[in-house]
Amino acid sequence: MKRLAVAFSGASGSGKTTLISKVANELISRGFKVAITKHDPGDKAKFDYPGKDSYIYSSIGADVAVVSPNRTSIFLKSGLFGGSDRINSQLHKDKNEKFEPNLDNFDSELEILAAYFGEFDYLLIEGLKSLKLPRITIFRDEVIDDFIPFSDVFATNVDVSADGDKFGLDDIDDIIKWIDKNAKRV
Numbered sequence: 001m002k003r004l005a006v007a008f009s010g011a012s013g014s015g016k017t018t019l020i021s022k023v024a025n026e027l028i029s030r031g032f033k034v035a036i037t038k039h040d041p042g043d044k045a046k047f048d049y050p051g052k053d054s055y056i057y058s059s060i061g062a063d064v065a066v067v068s069p070n071r072t073s074i075f076l077k078s079g080l081f082g083g084s085d086r087i088n089s090q091l092h093k094d095k096n097e098k099f100e101p102n103l104d105n106f107d108s109e110l111e112i113l114a115a116y117f118g119e120f121d122y123l124l125i126e127g128l129k130s131l132k133l134p135r136i137t138i139f140r141d142e143v144i145d146d147f148i149p150f151s152d153v154f155a156t157n158v159d160v161s162a163d164g165d166k167f168g169l170d171d172i173d174d175i176i177k178w179i180d181k182n183a184k185r186v
Contacts, residue, residue: 001033004183005110005123007131009147010138015169019138019155020124023179025060026172032121034062037113037128062124063117114186122179123186134182140169153178 010016024034110131114123125133129150137151143160153165155175160166167174 001119002121003114003119003123003186004121004179005114005125005133005186006179006183007125007128007133007135008138009127009129009135009151010140011144011147013140014138015140015155016126016138019136019169019175020126021060022170022172023175024062024122024124026176027122028060028062033119034122034124035114035117035120036062036124036126038126063120110184110186122183133184134179136175136178138169152182 008016008020020036024036027034110133113125114120117123125131134152135150136153136155137147139147139154139156139158139160141158143156143158148160148162151162151164153167154160154162155167155169155171157169165178167178
């Protein structure tokens with residue numbers, strides 16, 4: 001497994017979900033296992049309903065975690081908690097299964113997050129500006145200067161005068177090449 005992590009940022013409505021979905025869909029079509037984490041800083045998300053980010057991400061075949069200050073919701077196709085091995089286990093049928101990873105070996109938020117998914121090739125994170133990860137910032141129709149200081153590269157349809165590579169919103173192959181070259185191994 002590659003175990004590469006990269007983050008995506010941008011204002012609400014900038015196209016983060018759309019871009020992450022396109023990248024994830026392409027990676028999955030190439031045979032890679034993709035995990036996606038969405039940050040919900042306001043604890044206001046509704047989970048796994050048509051049209052919601054968690055539903056969109058899981059419907060393309062990715063494992064998904066939605067993290068917020070008070071809860072984490074995980075939608076796994078496979079991995080630490082998910083998949084047919086777990087669902088068909090006797091512990092699951094007997095309702096004796098523990099739904100907690102062993103966190104004794106993890107000393108950072110990123111490692112904790114990665115541990116939820118078990119094995120994966122790519123971990124795409126929407127938000128979580130506090131994680132020190134290579135970061136793609138999405139600007140659609142306008143540049144918001146508050147995002148520039150923690151951005152490494154930009155996916156945009158407008159001119160960005162900041163340092164860093166720039167890609168179009170549909171340059172999925174080039175964005176994946178950048179991820180392969182710059183993502184953090186976790």
